Amino acid sequence: MQNFNYGVDQLTVGLCLDIASGRLKGLINGQAAARIDASWREVEKIAHGHVAVYGINTGFGPLCDTRISENDTSLLQSNILKSHSVGIGDPIPQEIAKLMLITKVQALAQGYSGVSRQTLERIIWHIDNNIIPVVPEKGSVGASGDLAPLSHLFLPLIGLGELFVNGLIQPADKVLNDKNLKPLVLGPKEGLALINGTQFILSFAVKAVERLHNALNIADIIGAVSLEGLMGSARPFDARLHAIRPYKGTQHVAERLAAMLQGSAIGSAHADCDRVQDPYSLRCMPQVHGSSRNAWLHLKEMTEIELNSVTDNPIVFDAGDTISGGNFHGQPMAIPLDYATIAAAELGNIADRRCYLMSEGRYGLPKLLTGNAGLNSGLMIPQYTTAALVTENKTLCFPASADSVPTSLGQEDHVSMGSISGRKLNQVIDNLEYIQAIELLYATQALEFRRPLKSTPVIEACFELVRQHVPIIEDDRVFANDINILHRLIKSGQLLTTVNEAAQTHNVNLQDTKDFGIY
Structure with missing residues (x-):
């Protein structure tokens, strides 16, 4: 060790x-x-x-x-x-x-x-x-x-x-x-x-950086599966497009999506179709997922500064020189935590839109992703759950750092409330992981209607892992069980590990750059 x-x-x-x-x-x-x-x-x-x-x-x-x-x-x-x-x-x-x-x-x-x-x-x-x-x-x-x-x-x-x-x-x-x-x-x-x-705030931030990092990677993967299920275009992920608006997060997401989708038989099958543009929840994944990555980058940077800082008071320098200052104040962490909370909520927001899109019966998919609608409700109601979670997350996006209640008889007359920011961010990520599980349920079911066409090895690895645990939906069943199983695959890191191993086997570059790693 x-x-x-x-x-x-x-x-x-x-x-x-x-x-x-x-x-x-x-x-x-x-x-x-x-x-x-x-x-x-x-x-x-x-x-x-x-x-x-x-x-x-x-x-x-x-x-x-x-x-x-x-x-x-x-x-x-x-x-x-x-x-x-x-x-x-x-x-x-x-x-x-x-x-x-x-x-x-x-x-x-x-x-x-x-x-x-x-x-x-x-x-x-x-x-x-x-x-x-x-x-x-x-x-x-x-x-x-x-x-x-x-x-x-x-x-x-x-x-x-x-x-x-x-x-x-x-x-x-x-x-x-x-x-x-x-x-x-x-x-x-x-x-x-x-x-x-600030160790309470900081420790929630450390855990959130790890969890949101996982959620960001999962968002790209499930988004790619959804795009294939909806027969969307990979053209909006062309590197040339993002070179002329070069945000780090946007470029990183576009590169990942393009790499996962390159060589797909599903993509090739509709290369000359008459659909001009996809809805934003597909076409704008680099811009939306990428904006959340930029917020994550800021949180990571602030967290690593805080990890190596001295935050008590007074500070004791050489020869007994002491300074009473404010290094204990949580505002430097509180604001980026609130920013990251919005970023995490937005990943869930766009995922919910893709779930809705897959249930509408557009682009050759059956309504509610079931071939026997009427007797079966199919995937009608799981999107209710994503809608509820998305709204719950929105209510958690109010920035705690925007408030201050004086304490200590006015001596401490401005406080950060960053402890609440850290806790709220992790609550939003809790909800986001369930939203992603539901999108994965929709996306893999949508992919069934594209058979016998296959996607890329990376996306098929994701699909096969899901099918090992959750069978194709033919008749109504208790979908909460499926959601909980998929949630465990996401939260445990098993889904991400499976996809990364497939990417490595097939020489698809999904690795973190230094900016987007946690070490």
């Missing part, structure tokens, strides 16, 4: 996910240790000195003018974890909580936060042993740090809160006792450094 050096190496979305999955081990090397120890010593000096420094020898928020005695600096730090643990709602997924631990170590290990190596090593112990804190989903306003969720995340360090152990929730003090570990006594600034930061 390879190692990742916290605070020294550059963290990417892919590497972050690899640490979370156990494929990569994160550790603190000598270079990071020296920085961490130096910063820790500077904070110790401040704690024993006479100059007021926020959060080290003063209270928090509107209590920043209240001096704390030298003897109470440790109690101050444990108190902040307790008093700020006000989260509510269901626990966030364990993977997200684990990503919070990983991203927090990366930020603190850069040596500007005044935490001890002992504290960081305990957090790494939780990561390595997959003993993950229980973190409620709601309660962060996304500025002055993700205070509530980060407080819950680090309560177990002082023997409080709850932990997931082998999927079961247990009290932290019991788990530590079972593992022969004692609760930590936090030093000056440590509690504040632990809860000041």
Whole structure:
């Protein structure tokens, strides 16, 4: 297993996910240790000195003018974890909580936060042993740090809160006792450094970058199957067209669609037909899917900057020079998360239009994609589900970052609400994956009516995988079962893996460029 050096190496979305999955081990090397120890010593000096420094020898928020005695600096730090643990709602997924631990170590290990190596090593112990804190989903306003969720995340360090152990929730003090570990006594600034930061927002962003990356690739694949089922034209994907409007996302999607469709017998069969133009949901896939890719690129760029940033407050520089600033403010992430939410919703919007188009009985397809309409409703109602999900996604597109409610007696008078942005984006992707499953059901059924003509090896590989799990629709059945099966093929990555393997076998280039990868 390879190692990742916290605070020294550059963290990417892919590497972050690899640490979370156990494929990569994160550790603190000598270079990071020296920085961490130096910063820790500077904070110790401040704690024993006479100059007021926020959060080290003063209270928090509107209590920043209240001096704390030298003897109470440790109690101050444990108190902040307790008093700020006000989260509510269901626990966030364990993977997200684990990503919070990983991203927090990366930020603190850069040596500007005044935490001890002992504290960081305990957090790494939780990561390595997959003993993950229980973190409620709601309660962060996304500025002055993700205070509530980060407080819950680090309560177990002082023997409080709850932990997931082998999927079961247990009290932290019991788990530590079972593992022969004692609760930590936090030093000056440590509690504040632990809860000041954007790791809740950031971890939802990391997961969204991965999930939306998958959804974007799936959108192109299923869109190509739909186009073949509708006997649409591949001409709008000609590289010359997109060279004169050269958006990165648009060009990438056009290249992928052209590669998947090149050499199709279905495409050749209607090369000289009298259809002048296809509907936008087919013809404009590069422009629409590509715009969503551009939004994804922006989110990825912002996420990777945040992954390697120091986001607590105050920041401790050399020789005890401290600056109280605003690196904890979530706005740099909140806006791109809201932008990406719209991008994800639009992938579902255009997919729903293709489902509707395939059910209309146009272009040689039977109405509702059934040969026995009347007795059978065929694929009438699954498009109702896509319509419902599309509208639900639209309601989730209101940008949380456009709102701000002052907190902390007005000291924190502008907040990002980015925590809500991150959660909403993942909700939209949840719905999008089901919309894509329904489009796949329509597209593969449409392709049946083009037989004996075949599409390309890549599209046929997609079709064959579906048929291994979902048979051709001849009579009405419980279509929810089919939708759930196809959803699992998409969400698990099996569909994407099958298509990529077929592409590799047949020398079809569908590989990510550096821009569009997650490493």
